[in-house]
Amino acid sequence: MMKLRPVILLMACAALAPRLAAQIQINLDGLASKAKESVEITLDSSMLQMAGSFLSSGKPEDAKLKNLLSGVKAITVRNFKFAQEGQYRPEDLQSIRAQLHSPGWSKVVGVDSKADRKTAEIYTKTDQGRIVGVTILSAEPKELAVIYIDGTIDLAGLASLGANFGIPPIPITDQSKTKGKE
């Protein structure tokens, strides 16, 4: 039995490794106390199943949300708004970025605005041509947001939700003109 123990441990580690590797670990625990507003949401598959039960009330918006969530296994949201600048370090995102260099993940969008001191990145994980994970990192002087969605999700459908939540749809051309004038 004693001789078998290392073998059993090795097998257990081998079984757990892909699962652990698949999940992006977001550790920004210390920032909530510094933020004036913070949103920390962690929904695993069982919670998402419950959410699905709640949303199935027959409303069209709920049906759309439920459809979006149908392929999602987990959602993690960390959004911090600070009263002052310099409340977080850029290095706080390094451990997340390092995990996003693992196989399957690729950076699809990256914006680094030196003038505004803003960075925004979107990473997707694909498997056989399907998106099976999305991570959004958005860092501004007074705001930091990390969103990780594990599972299949329709990004166009997610983007189109903005209007449904009372957020006006982004007039891309108009906004570019406005920003260009500034």
Add this chain to the structure above:
Amino acid sequence: MVASAVAGEALTAGNGNFTMNLEDQLRDALRRRNPSVGFAERVAARAHSGYRVDPVRRFRGLWTASAVALAAVVMFAATLLWRRAQEERAGHEAVLALRIASEKLNQVRSEVLWHTENQ
């Protein structure tokens, strides 16, 4: 041989005595006896007074059963309510998470487009 004969006689004699005693006891037990004086009046008086054996004892079982049934119903209802509250909380959190994700996605998209158009 002598011993067994003596034992047989003793047994027969014993059986005869036992049978006689039993008959006497039965006869005594089944003998008609007159009730004590005032028995009929006492029975009638008790029947009229609405006498019950022990009401507390009689209803104790019913109360216990009712309490158990009530507790089961309360627990079931509490579980349902708790489950519903959990679903509601998860639903609100999921909606908020998607709202933030959608907002940030659109924000990044607009930033990219703005940078693309201005380059």
